[in-house]
Amino acid sequence: MRFSFPSIYDILFSMTDFTEMGKKAIQAKGDLIQADTEAKNRALLSVADALVANAEEILAANEEDLKRGREKGMKEGLLDRLKLDEKRIAAMAEGVREVAALPDPDGEVLETFLRPNGMEVQKVRVPLGVIGIIYESRPNVTADAFSLCFKSGNVTVLKGGSDAISSNIAIAGIIRRTLEENGITPDALQLIADTDREVTKEFMRRRDFIDVLIPRGSASLIRTTVEESRIPVIETGTGNCHVYVDRDADLSMALDILINAKTQRNSVCNAAESLVVHEAVAEAFLPEAFRALTEHGVEIRADAAAKRIMKDARVKDATEEDFATEYLDAVISVNIVKDLAEAIAHINRYHTKHSDCIVTKDQSAAERFLREIDSACVYHNVSTRFTDGFEFGFGAEIGISTQMLHARGPMGLRELTTYKYRIRGNGQIRH
Amino acid sequence: MRFSFPSIYDILFSMTDFTEMGKKAIQAKGDLIQADTEAKNRALLSVADALVANAEEILAANEEDLKRGREKGMKEGLLDRLKLDEKRIAAMAEGVREVAALPDPDGEVLETFLRPNGMEVQKVRVPLGVIGIIYESRPNVTADAFSLCFKSGNVTVLKGGSDAISSNIAIAGIIRRTLEENGITPDALQLIADTDREVTKEFMRRRDFIDVLIPRGSASLIRTTVEESRIPVIETGTGNCHVYVDRDADLSMALDILINAKTQRNSVCNAAESLVVHEAVAEAFLPEAFRALTEHGVEIRADAAAKRIMKDARVKDATEEDFATEYLDAVISVNIVKDLAEAIAHINRYHTKHSDCIVTKDQSAAERFLREIDSACVYHNVSTRFTDGFEFGFGAEIGISTQMLHARGPMGLRELTTYKYRIRGNGQIRH
Numbered sequence: 001m002r003f004s005f006p007s008i009y010d011i012l013f014s015m016t017d018f019t020e021m022g023k024k025a026i027q028a029k030g031d032l033i034q035a036d037t038e039a040k041n042r043a044l045l046s047v048a049d050a051l052v053a054n055a056e057e058i059l060a061a062n063e064e065d066l067k068r069g070r071e072k073g074m075k076e077g078l079l080d081r082l083k084l085d086e087k088r089i090a091a092m093a094e095g096v097r098e099v100a101a102l103p104d105p106d107g108e109v110l111e112t113f114l115r116p117n118g119m120e121v122q123k124v125r126v127p128l129g130v131i132g133i134i135y136e137s138r139p140n141v142t143a144d145a146f147s148l149c150f151k152s153g154n155v156t157v158l159k160g161g162s163d164a165i166s167s168n169i170a171i172a173g174i175i176r177r178t179l180e181e182n183g184i185t186p187d188a189l190q191l192i193a194d195t196d197r198e199v200t201k202e203f204m205r206r207r208d209f210i211d212v213l214i215p216r217g218s219a220s221l222i223r224t225t226v227e228e229s230r231i232p233v234i235e236t237g238t239g240n241c242h243v244y245v246d247r248d249a250d251l252s253m254a255l256d257i258l259i260n261a262k263t264q265r266n267s268v269c270n271a272a273e274s275l276v277v278h279e280a281v282a283e284a285f286l287p288e289a290f291r292a293l294t295e296h297g298v299e300i301r302a303d304a305a306a307k308r309i310m311k312d313a314r315v316k317d318a319t320e321e322d323f324a325t326e327y328l329d330a331v332i333s334v335n336i337v338k339d340l341a342e343a344i345a346h347i348n349r350y351h352t353k354h355s356d357c358i359v360t361k362d363q364s365a366a367e368r369f370l371r372e373i374d375s376a377c378v379y380h381n382v383s384t385r386f387t388d389g390f391e392f393g394f395g396a397e398i399g400i401s402t403q404m405l406h407a408r409g410p411m412g413l414r415e416l417t418t419y420k421y422r423i424r425g426n427g428q429i430r431h
Numbered sequence: 432m433r434f435s436f437p438s439i440y441d442i443l444f445s446m447t448d449f450t451e452m453g454k455k456a457i458q459a460k461g462d463l464i465q466a467d468t469e470a471k472n473r474a475l476l477s478v479a480d481a482l483v484a485n486a487e488e489i490l491a492a493n494e495e496d497l498k499r500g501r502e503k504g505m506k507e508g509l510l511d512r513l514k515l516d517e518k519r520i521a522a523m524a525e526g527v528r529e530v531a532a533l534p535d536p537d538g539e540v541l542e543t544f545l546r547p548n549g550m551e552v553q554k555v556r557v558p559l560g561v562i563g564i565i566y567e568s569r570p571n572v573t574a575d576a577f578s579l580c581f582k583s584g585n586v587t588v589l590k591g592g593s594d595a596i597s598s599n600i601a602i603a604g605i606i607r608r609t610l611e612e613n614g615i616t617p618d619a620l621q622l623i624a625d626t627d628r629e630v631t632k633e634f635m636r637r638r639d640f641i642d643v644l645i646p647r648g649s650a651s652l653i654r655t656t657v658e659e660s661r662i663p664v665i666e667t668g669t670g671n672c673h674v675y676v677d678r679d680a681d682l683s684m685a686l687d688i689l690i691n692a693k694t695q696r697n698s699v700c701n702a703a704e705s706l707v708v709h710e711a712v713a714e715a716f717l718p719e720a721f722r723a724l725t726e727h728g729v730e731i732r733a734d735a736a737a738k739r740i741m742k743d744a745r746v747k748d749a750t751e752e753d754f755a756t757e758y759l760d761a762v763i764s765v766n767i768v769k770d771l772a773e774a775i776a777h778i779n780r781y782h783t784k785h786s787d788c789i790v791t792k793d794q795s796a797a798e799r800f801l802r803e804i805d806s807a808c809v810y811h812n813v814s815t816r817f818t819d820g821f822e823f824g825f826g827a828e829i830g831i832s833t834q835m836l837h838a839r840g841p842m843g844l845r846e847l848t849t850y851k852y853r854i855r856g857n858g859q860i861r862h
Contacts, residue, residue, distance in 0.1 A: 119813050230657065232663065256858060257858065264861055348461065381859075382550050383859060391546070391861070392552060404560055418839060423809070423813050427813075430695055430816035
């Protein structure tokens with residue numbers, strides 16, 4: 001079954017030559033537009049099978065990455081993110097199968113309108129084109145990002161982290177071989193195997209063939225991409241999420257939501273980082289919140305008023321910086337506000353436009369919060385942890401957008417498309 | 432009626448202080464979200480009236496610009512673009528009134544879905560936030576861009592060209608006064624009155640308060656903005672538009688469309704710049720095309736095969752660069768292709784993803800062209816000149832997007848919005 005054994009070297013060889021890569025990507029874009037849904041699904045299912053069938057090849061490559069990691073003293077947590085095993089490969093393959101089962105967004109007619117001159121204007125969903133994805137150490141992103149971009153009709157160019165380079169080369173090689181076996185151009189996926197930083201910088205400037213750049217990873221990766229890129233970027237992932245406990249909150253519900261949002265998984269972007277409490281319920285709520293958060297091992301950094309109420313030496317002073325920080329850890333900032341307006345102003349000032357929640361029984365307070373908070377996802381009496389492509393029912397997720405343009409919040413297949421107009425007529429000219 | 436006489440100096444004073452400007456813009460964003468459709472429309476109608484009522488002030492300022500222009504030897508065409516008179520001011524006011532009459536896109540519910548856990552997810556159209564617009568010498572853009580951004584709920588920050596600075600200050604000053612008279616914060620419009628290039632550069636980096644940047648003007652302005660900006664940019668306007676005459680074209684229709692697309696107005700982005708002809712009809716079509724184009728004073732630059740057919744010394748050789756050029760002038764490039772596939776490849780290689788047209792009676796050729804040409808607007812048997820917000824029935828236009836992200840083609844009010852999710856529940860937490 002294996003198509004061309006030296007494909008890893010092919011990939012390595014081609015990587016730094018962006019002109020060549022660009023030609024191939026643009027050619028692949030033209031080819032891919034001719035692949036129908038069935039052909040794309042067939043290829044994806046083959047890719048899933050091939051990942052499992054070639055698990056040994058992937059694991060051998062992964063072992064190289066792990067060895068290099070251990071040699072340079074990588075921390076246990078990072079090594080674990082890097083590590084693949086048969087179970088993780090099976091999960092990766094299953095993810096690809098799930099994407100195959102999702103509806104194809106390409107070609108969906110969004111709108112049709114007839115103009116007075118008789119021309120018919122049709123607004124149709126189409127792929128974005130060539131999507132560049134920059135990511136860090138998790139090698140499963142290679143298969144995951146490819147499958148989402150491919151299913152939505154896009155050509156994928158991946159730049160993974162140097163830590164996972166051997167695993168990424170192996171996985172991308174298997175995908176490329178499998179595409180070719182399915183009669184689809186292997187250049188629908190290209191991997192930049194060069195780990196040099198200058199190469200990454202150059203990549204971010206290749207507007208000539210990359211249509212959109214999506215960084216997936218740490219806040220610093222995203223910041224660098226936004227600073228350096230000349231290609232339109234979709235910013236993802238940074239979440240300084242707030243839970244606001246209003247004067248009319250059901251305090252027991254507020255506690256459940258707070259604990260869920262902060263502690264169910266604190267290393268993710270939709271976890272809460274900040275608690276804002278209306279002064280009218282601060283005395284009643286904060287001691288309870290303190291007890292529950294402390295029980296869950298969460299460190300509290302509070303403003304003076306909240307500190308006074310919690311009366312415990314373990315509560316630290318919150319600085320201005322705390323209010324603006326995405327901890328991704330068992331830490332939370334707390335402050336008291338005198339009313340809803342102050343809560344909205346505080347949140348809109350410090351948040352990252354990701355996810356924020358109000359807990360209240362007051363319908364009009366809730367509606368004002370839902371309208372005025374400037375986030376991708378604004379919640380009323382629901383934990384912020386639901387900002388997620390799967391929880392929203394998209395069936396997949398490439399990331400959570402925190403920018404204003406194009407897509408906001410969870411991005412699934414539809415968010416990897418754009419639209420164009422097709423106009424049909426019989427000789428209309430403009431007068 | 433005049434609210435605060437020294438407003439021009441206020442604006443001038445505040446301009447280079449981006450921190451102060453940012454504070455005001457963010458404050459204005461919060462204020463504007465509370466203005467309902469009626470309040471916005473009332474303010475817009477007052478602005479229209481105020482522009483007419485204060486025509487003298489505008490004309491006096493405009494005369495300063497014209498005087499400076501003449502002194503530095505500005506060409507007649509540019510002076511004409513810069514010049515305002517009572518009629519042009521009336522047209523500007525009428526434009527503002529038309530925007531007031533359009534439906535308000537803010538708050539439109541795009542989708543609602545109930546998740547299995549009982550939470551209701553609502554996708555709602557919302558303003559982009561603070562829109563920065565960089566433009567060149569036409570002072571009417573000041574009122575035009577403001578009215579579109581304002582109606583869609585956005586705060587506007589304008590950076591006009593130095594040539595029109597006095598006119599822009601006068602117009603922006605009148606708008607700000609009128610907003611204030613209508614109980615709306617004047618900071619919904621801020622004008623950068625500083626004409627220093629470094630200031631423009633700094634402006635393009637202020638991600639802290641500008642959400643989106645839209646350059647309106649020449650290709651070089653747009654290129655600079657894309658290169659320098661750290662803010663997401665919506666690219667507009669560059670149009671290397673093609674007319675492709677297929678083997679099965681109605682040649683008389685093809686000629687009408689070609690002449691309309693090339694000559695009805697050659698200085699605009701949706702005018703044709705390139706003619707592509709199927710070899711099977713080249714002998715029949717090109718001599719006719721030559722005669723008609725030449726009659727309209729259009730210079731032809733053709734490949735060798737087309738030149739041979741046209742047999743006239745006035746036909747020049749087309750270089751590679753010609754195929755990639757947006758002339759915005761009475762010039763057209765011509766080439767012959769051997770089939771539809773070559774036509775599609777040629778157009779996708781050289782176009783600017785703006786507007787391209789196929790003329791054919793062959794339905795399947797048309798559908799393939801509509802699908803495979805990677806432009807915002809793809810036409811079958813219709814002139815490219817219809818790529819326009821008014822012709823599409825949007826009632827307004829801020830520009831024609833040529834990028835893939837967010838919006839493509841004509842951008843009206845809806846394209847100046849984004850969306851957010853409002854999620855309502857009764858205590859849902861994630862397990």
